[in-house]
Amino acid sequence: MQIFHGTENANIKGPTVLTLGVFDGLHLGHQEIMKKVAERATEIDAVPTAITFDPHPRAVLHPENAPPLLQTLDQRLANFEVLGIRQAIVIRFDKEFAAQDAEEFLSEIIHERLEAKEVYLGHGFAFGKNRAGNIDLLRSKSKKLGFHADEVGEVRLRGKRISSSRIRELLRDGKVNLARRMLGRPYGIEGAIVRGERRGHTIGFPTANLKPQNRVVPRYGVYATATLIDGEWRKGVTNIGVRPTFEKDTDPSVETFVFDFEGDLYGKVLRVRFLHRIRDERKFEGIDQLKEQIDRDVASAKRYFSFQGVKNMLKVV
Numbered sequence: 001m002q003i004f005h006g007t008e009n010a011n012i013k014g015p016t017v018l019t020l021g022v023f024d025g026l027h028l029g030h031q032e033i034m035k036k037v038a039e040r041a042t043e044i045d046a047v048p049t050a051i052t053f054d055p056h057p058r059a060v061l062h063p064e065n066a067p068p069l070l071q072t073l074d075q076r077l078a079n080f081e082v083l084g085i086r087q088a089i090v091i092r093f094d095k096e097f098a099a100q101d102a103e104e105f106l107s108e109i110i111h112e113r114l115e116a117k118e119v120y121l122g123h124g125f126a127f128g129k130n131r132a133g134n135i136d137l138l139r140s141k142s143k144k145l146g147f148h149a150d151e152v153g154e155v156r157l158r159g160k161r162i163s164s165s166r167i168r169e170l171l172r173d174g175k176v177n178l179a180r181r182m183l184g185r186p187y188g189i190e191g192a193i194v195r196g197e198r199r200g201h202t203i204g205f206p207t208a209n210l211k212p213q214n215r216v217v218p219r220y221g222v223y224a225t226a227t228l229i230d231g232e233w234r235k236g237v238t239n240i241g242v243r244p245t246f247e248k249d250t251d252p253s254v255e256t257f258v259f260d261f262e263g264d265l266y267g268k269v270l271r272v273r274f275l276h277r278i279r280d281e282r283k284f285e286g287i288d289q290l291k292e293q294i295d296r297d298v299a300s301a302k303r304y305f306s307f308q309g310v311k312n313m314l315k316v317v
Contacts, residue, residue, distance in 0.1 A: 001081040004089045007109050013087060014115030017041040020051035021125050024164045025070035026079040028184045029122065029155040036120050036152055038084030046117050050085045052076065053093040060093055068215035070164060070171075075190065075214075089114075102128025102137060111145040118148045157182055174219035176274040186226070186313075188273035189214040189254070193265045205294050207239075207255040208265045210272060217254065224276040224301040226314060227258050229265070233314055234258045237294075237301045238272060241281035257298070275313070276304050 004012055017040045023030045034050065041048035054073050059066035071079070073090065080088050091097065105128055110116045119138055127133035138149035155162045162182045170179040171187060180186045191212040208227070220241035226233040236258040243253065256272055278300050284290040304310060 001077070001085060002087050003077055004087070006091065007089060007113050012089070012114065013047045014113075015046045015117045016049040016087070016114045017044065017046045017118045017120075018049040018051060018110070018114060018116050019120045019122070020127060021122055022053055022056055022164075023050070023076060023080075024056070024067075025167055025183060026076065026083070027155075027162050027164065027167060027182050028157075029162045031083060031184055032155050033120055033122050033152045034080070034083035034085060037118075040118050040120075041086075044117060047087050048085050049087040049089065049114065050080050051089045051091060052080075053091050055093055057093050057098065060095060061098060067165060067168060070167060070187070070214070070216050072190070072213050099129050102126075102131075102133030103141065106133060106138065106141060107145065111147065116147045118150075121149075121151050123151060123154045168216055171216055171218045174221055174277045174280075176218055176223065176277055180275070186273035186275050187218070188271050189217060190269060190271045191254070192269050193267065195266060205257045205291075205298075207257045208270065210254040210256060210270060212254055217252070218274050218277075220252070220281040222278040222281065222297050223274045224278060224304045225256060226273045226275060227256055228271040228273075229258065229261070229263070233273075234261055235301070235305050235314070236261075237278065237297050238274070239281065243281075257294075259298070259302075275310070276301075278304075 002011070002013075017037050019033050019037050021030075021033075026034075034048075037050070038048045040046075056066055056069060077088050077090075110119060119142075121135050121138065125134070135149065135151040142149040160166065167179050167182050167187075170176075170182070176187055189210070189212045191210040191214075193208045194211050195209065217240055221239075223238050223240070225236050225238040227236055228234075236256050238254060238256040240254050241252060254272070256270075278297050284293060305314075
């Protein structure tokens, strides 16, 4: 997939079938849009293209209400490619861009620069000054400019609209199973492995201390997780929290114990996906009680991993 920062690059290819939006999390609703773009591009011999914005528009226009993003920009772009997008354009969102006339962007960028043949928007999405660039504007201008415009309907789960904000709420509550269903995959974070206090080594459970790049981390607690190491998803358990048994610890940490692994992970960037919540984080009376609980956590995780449905999920996680 080719990635362009801005629309001035001479190597941008057309004609295109395109969509535009933030697409934070690439949940099932976003995936439906990408699927439509990729399918239609194949059918009419065009380039499936996604325009996305960085930073999030609300971080510029209403920073006090800006949401923490589920994905880094690199993670978002990587998912574009998996979903069949062959060309991604990242537009830096600032107040100047926010003030741009929607019809001007539609004519000069979408029509002339990208040679759009078809444009698909997610439900309720709008761009440009005063959010005038909505599906109604695209439809009204499409015949004159020579492209087709349509809106891709919402995707719902249990009768509720799937959205990035809803997924953030679920993760804050530790409901990683329901978040997984909305994302179409387990929620994951990435980060470098840094040196910690090495307490895990002293009690027989050496952990990798991950410094997350992602701003959204599930609720404090213990989870069954899968960690990508050298191209293989390895089973394990992950604790998120402040390790209350050790009172001097105040900074949150993400510590992963990978089953049957003895290699050195320091300095590597790993991806951890959260599959199932085991319990809340809590304080123990001492090291022995903590070790006994970790034994139970590992046993719980192994029981979870023994289910056939989980085994199948790990093949594609």
